[in-house]
Amino acid sequence: xxxxxxxxxxxxxxxxxxxxxxxxxxxxxxxxxxxxxxxxxxxxxxxxxxxxxxxxxxxxxxxxxxxxxxxxxxxxxxxxxxxxxxxxxxxxxxxxxxxxxxxxxxxxxxxxxxxxxxxxxxxxxxxxxxxxxxxxxxxxxxxxxxxxxxxxxxxxxxxxxxxxxxxxxxxxxxxxxxxxxxxxxxxxxxxxxxxxxxxxxxxxxxxxxxxxxxxxxxxxxxxxxxxxxxxxxxxxxxxxxxxxxxxxxxxxxxxxxxxxxxxxxxxxxxxxxxxxxxxxxxxxxxxxxxxxxxxxxxxxxxxxxxxxxxxxxxxxxxxxxxxxxxxxxxxxxxxxxxxxxxxxxxxxxxxxxxxxxxxxxxxxxxxxxxxxxxxxxxxxxxxxxxxxxxxxxxxxxxxxxxxxxxxxxxxxxxxxxxxxxxxxxxxxxxxxxxxxxxxxxxxxxxxxxxxxxxxxxxxxxxxxxxxxxxxxxxxxxxxxxxx
Ligand SMILES: [Zn+2]
Numbered sequence: 001x002x003x004x005x006x007x008x009x010x011x012x013x014x015x016x017x018x019x020x021x022x023x024x025x026x027x028x029x030x031x032x033x034x035x036x037x038x039x040x041x042x043x044x045x046x047x048x049x050x051x052x053x054x055x056x057x058x059x060x061x062x063x064x065x066x067x068x069x070x071x072x073x074x075x076x077x078x079x080x081x082x083x084x085x086x087x088x089x090x091x092x093x094x095x096x097x098x099x100x101x102x103x104x105x106x107x108x109x110x111x112x113x114x115x116x117x118x119x120x121x122x123x124x125x126x127x128x129x130x131x132x133x134x135x136x137x138x139x140x141x142x143x144x145x146x147x148x149x150x151x152x153x154x155x156x157x158x159x160x161x162x163x164x165x166x167x168x169x170x171x172x173x174x175x176x177x178x179x180x181x182x183x184x185x186x187x188x189x190x191x192x193x194x195x196x197x198x199x200x201x202x203x204x205x206x207x208x209x210x211x212x213x214x215x216x217x218x219x220x221x222x223x224x225x226x227x228x229x230x231x232x233x234x235x236x237x238x239x240x241x242x243x244x245x246x247x248x249x250x251x252x253x254x255x256x257x258x259x260x261x262x263x264x265x266x267x268x269x270x271x272x273x274x275x276x277x278x279x280x281x282x283x284x285x286x287x288x289x290x291x292x293x294x295x296x297x298x299x300x301x302x303x304x305x306x307x308x309x310x311x312x313x314x315x316x317x318x319x320x321x322x323x324x325x326x327x328x329x330x331x332x333x334x335x336x337x338x339x340x341x342x343x344x345x346x347x348x349x350x351x352x353x354x355x356x357x358x359x360x361x362x363x364x365x366x367x368x369x370x371x372x373x374x375x376x377x378x379x380x381x382x383x384x385x386x387x388x389x390x391x392x393x394x395x396x397x398x399x400x401x402x403x404x405x406x407x408x409x410x411x412x413x414x415x416x417x418x419x420x421x422x423x424x425x426x427x428x429x430x431x432x433x434x435x436x437x438x439x440x441x442x443x444x445x446x447x448x449x450x451x452x453x454x455x456x457x458x459x460x461x462x463x464x465x466x467x468x469x470x471x472x473x474x475x476x477x478x479x480x481x482x483x
Pocket of ligand 1: 363459460461
């Protein structure tokens with residue numbers, strides 16, 4: 001409805017303008033030029049405000065191109081600190097504000113150099129006391145630092161000794177290091193004050209720089225916050241607000257210091273310990289080679305031993321014997337070792353009586369009293385009689401060629417001594433050897449018995465040469481063994 005009417009009105013107005021414009025053509029061109037100049041200068045003002053003016057404690061140092069350049073300068077500044085072994089970072093406020101300023105615009109590198117020079121007025125070279133990399137404090141001279149360390153070391157040792165009655169002495173295993181470093185001038189402390197802080201004697205709130213407690217962070221923490229947290233710096237810069245960096249603080253973590261101290265506690269301890277007995281070897285010919293016998297049983301003794309034992313965190317790390325007192329002497333064990341050589345099976349060429357105990361000869365070689373022997377022939381042996389079970393010995397060394405029951409012989413052993421010579425032992429009660437055994441002269445081979453065709457216990461003993469029985473009496477000693 002009113003749309004068409006409005007258009008018509010606008011058209012009339014535009015026509016009017018056109019007419020005016022024709023008349024004022026020249027003037028308008030001049031005005032447009034002026035606006036263009038004005039616009040251009042406005043652009044120049046805007047670009048000037050995006051440059052960051054870098055201040056240190058309110059003093060404009062230089063100008064940088066952008067926020068990222070400022071952050072780069074801070075990173076380079078940190079690098080300079082590290083390269084120059086500067087322990088601390090400046091406490092001066094480094095800020096960047098986007099405003100107009102006549103200071104010179106520089107690169108990030110030059111900006112960092114300028115900031116570092118400004119920071120240097122804060123720094124001095126001093127002696128840093130550290131433990132496992134934790135900076136504890138700075139002293140003006142080396143000897144002052146030594147005094148502090150000595151005092152603190154003594155304190156640790158004494159406090160351990162106080163707590164532990166058994167401890168003889170305490171030895172620090174991680175120790176303090178004193179090194180020359182650049183630090184902030186106000187961090188250099190009087191030795192007495194540093195000692196008090198280390199020993200936590202003063203009120204905990206009192207720190208080395210006496211800084212604002214609400215702003216307190218540990219040294220490492222402050223540093224990270226100051227330079228590494230770029231996001232934090234960016235966030236502030238986005239609002240073009242003044243970047244206020246957190247105040248640096250020197251207080252170290254007392255708990256961290258205490259937990260970094262490692263020491264050994266040396267304790268004297270007494271133990272009752274066993275003294276092992278020694279074994280004495282005594283040679284004897286009552287035993288054969290290879291045979292042993294315990295003559296006297298050994299008995300352990302008891303000693304009271306004092307040890308110097310080092311502990312780290314309750315764990316024993318070393319032990320040294322200091323003294324030893326014998327309470328009970330040990331008794332040595334006496335071990336007998338046989339030296340007697342075993343007789344060899346080699347025949348000696350002579351015979352011994354196969355029975356060594358008292359006996360009677362019940363039947364001689366040849367025809368016996370009854371005309372015939374047990375086998376119905378003339379008697380080819382000597383019958384040696386005594387108790388059943390009496391040991392029977394080999395008459396000479398040789399090899400067993402037969403050991404079993406054999407017909408009227410009963411239990412029989414045959415021993416070959418050398419080519420053609422043989423002995424036989426019959427009517428045995430028991431056989432102690434087997435075929436192939438090498439026996440020595442005098443070795444027991446069995447016991448007297450009543451096996452085979454017999455009327456009472458006796459040994460039927462034969463000597464055969466080339467298979468022919470011979471009279472044993474001819475070969476045996478005339479002297480009876482028991483005489
Ligand atoms: Zn006989």
